[in-house]
Amino acid sequence: MSYVAVKGGSTAIQAAHRLVRKRMRGDPDAPEITPRQICGQMHLGVDRVMAEASLYDANLAAQAMLQAQGDMIEAIFLLRAYRATLTRFLDSMPLAMDTMRVQRRISAAFKDLPGGQQLGQTYDYSHRLFGYFDRLETESEIESGKTAVPPEPMTSVMDLLEKEGLMEPAAACAPPAENTQQDITQHPLLFPATRAQRLQSLARGDEGFLLSMAYSTQRGYGQNHPFIAELRMGEVTVEITPPELGFSIEIGTITVTECQMINQFQARSPEEAAFTRGYGLVFGHSERKAIAMALVDRALRAGELGEEALSPAQNEQFVLSHCDNVETTGFVEHLKLPHYVDFQSEIQTLRHLHKTATKDGADRV
Amino acid sequence: MSYRPVPILMARDLTLSFGTLRALESVSLEIYPGEVLAIVGESGSGKTTLLNTLYGVLAPGAGEVRFGENGELDRCVQTLPRQQLRHLHRSAWGYVHQNPRDALRMEITAGGNIVERLMAAGEKHYGTLREKALFWLQKVEIDPKRIDDLPTTFSGGMQQRLQIARTLISHPYLLFMDEPTSGLDVSVQAGLLDLLRNLVSEQRMAVILVTHDLAVARLLAGRIAVMQRGRIIETGVTDQVLDDPQHPYTQLLVSSVLPA
Amino acid sequence: MTIYYNFAYLDEGTKKKIRRTLLKAVAIPGHQIPFASREMPLPYGWGTGGIQVTAAVIGPEDILKVIDQGSDDTTNAVSIRNFFRSTTGVRTTTSTREATLIQTRHRIPETPLHAGQILVYQVPMPEPLFKLEPRVSETIALHAMADYSLMYLKLYDQITRYGRIAIGYEYPVIVHDRYLTSPSPIPAYDVPKMHMSPALQLFGAGREKRLYAIPPYTRVIPLDFTDYPFDPVNTRQPCALCGAVESYKDEIVIDDAGNRQFICSDTDFCEHRR
Numbered sequence: 001m002s003y004v005a006v007k008g009g010s011t012a013i014q015a016a017h018r019l020v021r022k023r024m025r026g027d028p029d030a031p032e033i034t035p036r037q038i039c040g041q042m043h044l045g046v047d048r049v050m051a052e053a054s055l056y057d058a059n060l061a062a063q064a065m066l067q068a069q070g071d072m073i074e075a076i077f078l079l080r081a082y083r084a085t086l087t088r089f090l091d092s093m094p095l096a097m098d099t100m101r102v103q104r105r106i107s108a109a110f111k112d113l114p115g116g117q118q119l120g121q122t123y124d125y126s127h128r129l130f131g132y133f134d135r136l137e138t139e140s141e142i143e144s145g146k147t148a149v150p151p152e153p154m155t156s157v158m159d160l161l162e163k164e165g166l167m168e169p170a171a172a173c174a175p176p177a178e179n180t181q182q183d184i185t186q187h188p189l190l191f192p193a194t195r196a197q198r199l200q201s202l203a204r205g206d207e208g209f210l211l212s213m214a215y216s217t218q219r220g221y222g223q224n225h226p227f228i229a230e231l232r233m234g235e236v237t238v239e240i241t242p243p244e245l246g247f248s249i250e251i252g253t254i255t256v257t258e259c260q261m262i263n264q265f266q267a268r269s270p271e272e273a274a275f276t277r278g279y280g281l282v283f284g285h286s287e288r289k290a291i292a293m294a295l296v297d298r299a300l301r302a303g304e305l306g307e308e309a310l311s312p313a314q315n316e317q318f319v320l321s322h323c324d325n326v327e328t329t330g331f332v333e334h335l336k337l338p339h340y341v342d343f344q345s346e347i348q349t350l351r352h353l354h355k356t357a358t359k360d361g362a363d364r365v
Numbered sequence: 366m367s368y369r370p371v372p373i374l375m376a377r378d379l380t381l382s383f384g385t386l387r388a389l390e391s392v393s394l395e396i397y398p399g400e401v402l403a404i405v406g407e408s409g410s411g412k413t414t415l416l417n418t419l420y421g422v423l424a425p426g427a428g429e430v431r432f433g434e435n436g437e438l439d440r441c442v443q444t445l446p447r448q449q450l451r452h453l454h455r456s457a458w459g460y461v462h463q464n465p466r467d468a469l470r471m472e473i474t475a476g477g478n479i480v481e482r483l484m485a486a487g488e489k490h491y492g493t494l495r496e497k498a499l500f501w502l503q504k505v506e507i508d509p510k511r512i513d514d515l516p517t518t519f520s521g522g523m524q525q526r527l528q529i530a531r532t533l534i535s536h537p538y539l540l541f542m543d544e545p546t547s548g549l550d551v552s553v554q555a556g557l558l559d560l561l562r563n564l565v566s567e568q569r570m571a572v573i574l575v576t577h578d579l580a581v582a583r584l585l586a587g588r589i590a591v592m593q594r595g596r597i598i599e600t601g602v603t604d605q606v607l608d609d610p611q612h613p614y615t616q617l618l619v620s621s622v623l624p625a
Numbered sequence: 626m627t628i629y630y631n632f633a634y635l636d637e638g639t640k641k642k643i644r645r646t647l648l649k650a651v652a653i654p655g656h657q658i659p660f661a662s663r664e665m666p667l668p669y670g671w672g673t674g675g676i677q678v679t680a681a682v683i684g685p686e687d688i689l690k691v692i693d694q695g696s697d698d699t700t701n702a703v704s705i706r707n708f709f710r711s712t713t714g715v716r717t718t719t720s721t722r723e724a725t726l727i728q729t730r731h732r733i734p735e736t737p738l739h740a741g742q743i744l745v746y747q748v749p750m751p752e753p754l755f756k757l758e759p760r761v762s763e764t765i766a767l768h769a770m771a772d773y774s775l776m777y778l779k780l781y782d783q784i785t786r787y788g789r790i791a792i793g794y795e796y797p798v799i800v801h802d803r804y805l806t807s808p809s810p811i812p813a814y815d816v817p818k819m820h821m822s823p824a825l826q827l828f829g830a831g832r833e834k835r836l837y838a839i840p841p842y843t844r845v846i847p848l849d850f851t852d853y854p855f856d857p858v859n860t861r862q863p864c865a866l867c868g869a870v871e872s873y874k875d876e877i878v879i880d881d882a883g884n885r886q887f888i889c890s891d892t893d894f895c896e897h898r899r
Contacts, residue, residue, distance in 0.1 A: 447766070448769065448770050451766075451770055451772070452770070455772075470778070473778055473782055474782060474785055476781075476785065477778050477781050477782050477785065480781065481774050481778055482774075484774040484777040484778060484781070485772055485774035489777075489849075489850050489851050490850060490851045490852055491781065491784055491850040491851075491852050491853050492852050494781060513785055513786075
């Protein structure tokens with residue numbers, strides 16, 4: 001009876017938490033990892049925590065990873081809970097994605113394009129062998145090449161297609177501006193949701209869940225014919241417009257990954273036929289998540305584009321209600337909490353049924 | 366004094382498009398109390414679209430459907446508040462789907478399926494619900510012993526009978542039927558048609574019946590409306606239309622030249 | 626890095642929003658009102674809805690009692706009580722009579738509540754119809770039309786299968802003769818205590834982002850059939866500690882032979898009787 005003792009819950013909890021403290025530190029003879037080391041050497045993990053917590057603060061995310069002993073969902077939860085206590089002053093201006101300081105940019109739809117393909121840092125084409133990267137020297141020009149200005153401006157592939165009339169106009173699938181209750185952290189998400197609300201949910205949604213949903217659309221559960229128009233990663237400037245100033249000021253830069261996905265064309269008439277859009281945008285460097293988000297975004301536009309929504313990835317309530325890992329992990333794990341009052345009523349009901357059944361049986365004979 | 370019957374439902378100039386496809390083109394019709402009107406035509410002619418527009422689950426681009434029970438067409442399907450339309454669908458009107466699985470709750474027993482409408486109307490006595498369920502099982506010629514069986518254990522024909530019982534239990538004055546017998550074997554069809562004919566006359570319902578099968582129309586319907594490409598091209602007393610079709614398309618249909 | 630938290634954790638703007646939603650909930654008894662649930666430092670599913678409601682209504686003068694499964698000393702009750710003690714500094718109690726604010730999971734105290742008290746329920750799933758109809762857009766329509774035949778169908782089915790209504794907990798109720806409402810997963814035995822209660826009953830579902838309320842002295846009627854009336858099952862075994870017969874019991878397996886003991890689930894009630 002150590003778990004739900006009739007008395008002594010407080011003491012047990014304290015002891016359990018002391019154990020956590022001990023395990024968190026690990027081997028006391030080994031040097032302790034600092035948040036700075038985590039930010040430096042495990043930045044992709046830090047990026048994931050920031051993205052799914054929807055709070056851009058690498059130092060706090062690294063602290064969260066340490067306190068969570070590397071459990072990413074626990075770290076995300078920790079940062080989310082902190083985020084909920086922060087006062088909201090202002091909304092930022094929309095990010096000017098065309099001014100991104102690009103560190104990586106690829107297109108799978110065109111071999112060459114204005115601005116060129118820029119590989120940047122990627123595990124793609126590397127062999128997954130231990131020590132594979134150890135033999136490579138870090139050259140100084142590669143280091144500086146990260147921020148080098150590309151020789152020509154990187155024109156958006158989607159814009160090119162739209163100008164030619166081959167892509168549905170961005171304006172047509174942009175969310176209505178007049179709705180002020182779009183922020184899902186300030187207003188409850190109701191169904192049907194707007195595209196802006198869907199994209200917010202997906203942007204903070206669980207990477208694994210979105211990945212599986214996206215994969216399902218590629219395997220026949222939801223029609224899709226995707227091509228990556230552009231995948232970009234780099235720094236963008238965040239600006240706000242304080243009302244007392246009346247003009248916008250820069251407050252910092254963030255790294256984001258953006259995926260613009262071209263999808264199958266759709267037509268009511270031949271002249272109207274055009275490719276459709278899917279969009280993904282994630283804090284930090286996460287191409288997997290950005291691509292998955294763009295696929296799921298497109299799948300969720302089924303209703304709007306007049307497609308029959310038959311698959312899970314096309315079902316708005318299914319995807320949005322289950323993509324948030326802080327919500328899902330809480331409810332799945334709450335089964336650990338005592339349920340003995342409910343279970344007791346189930347037992348009693350079942351016993352009662354057995355008793356009555358035996359009695360009825362006797363009557364029938 | 367001459368008797369002039371008043372329709373219980375009247376559609377005027379219904380037009381409906383799906384994208385560039387014109388599914389209904391200026392369709393008008395009336396239904397009179399107690400009559401069976403069959404809507405026939407080949408597949409894709411707009412029969413089911415028309416039925417669903419009359420029923421109020423599809424909204425026409427133009428035109429309206431008016432209805433009323435007391436000799437007055439005082440209500441309009443298109444402007445009726447959603448709540449009232451739903452109430453209408455659960456009591457005074459009924460809809461029999463081609464596939465009984467579209468209407469039945471497959472995880473609920475046959476008896477539960479039959480009495481759902483009564484519970485929606487406020488019946489709170491279990492014993493009464495059981496009696497009504499048994500009564501209607503007999504009425505649609507299903508063995509009352511099957512009352513606590515799940516519909517999944519029923520044959521297609523029995524599921525269709527169950528759907529009919531579930532719909533008729535609220536005594537609708539107007540019944541919408543979409544190919545009610547077409548998913549069934551010929552021998553099963555005959556029995557079901559017989560049952561439907563008896564129930565319709567006994568319950569004094571008006572029926573709008575969509576069917577591609579002219580034999581079904583002849584057996585059940587007093588009047589017939591022939592559809593082609595979203596329009597009603599000919600309408601009249603069933604025997605007259607089928608024995609002496611005026612429109613060239615109806616003539617082709619009747620001579621079975623067209624695949625229905 | 627030291628981080629400062631507001632009184633009762635949430636910022637004042639958020640608490641005000643929740644209170645406004647609660648006012649709406651009180652005005653429409655039993656009707657679920659959406660609210661922008663915040664992440665709390667406790668996991669979703671562990672009482673975040675109840676915690677947000679408590680955080681929104683608690684004041685420095687309040688005396689707080691927290692129970693889980695009827696007991697003040699179960700792990701989750703202790704954890705939530707500690708949370709409010711450290712973020713508000715209010716006095717806590719185990720006494721039902723003394724508390725001004727009671728947060729509960731899965732039980733209603735045996736000691737009758739009095740006017741002026743607030744009972745806050747933690748609710749995992751606010752929608753009583755969700756197992757019968759998963760589409761939220763559809764359940765909203767069913768509530769709007771007060772069409773609860775789906776739930777009656779479930780009761781019909783249970784009587785048919787089991788000879789009685791076999792819902793042991795989370796028994797569906799009609800509040801103020803209008804809305805079908807989930808009482809949260811309390812045992813059916815507790816449901817009559819909700820009817821015409823002098824206390825204000827507030828319900829918070831954090832993960833599902835809904836709040837609802839039952840104002841004092843409101844009719845709360847369990848769904849049933851006239852010939853199969855609401856009839857909750859409870860053991861007739863007396864409490865092994867205080868001898869109470871009518872109270873709701875926990876069943877404790879005391880040895881390998883499967884012998885059992887029954888003791889009151891409400892620890893405060895039990896201690897006062899001993």
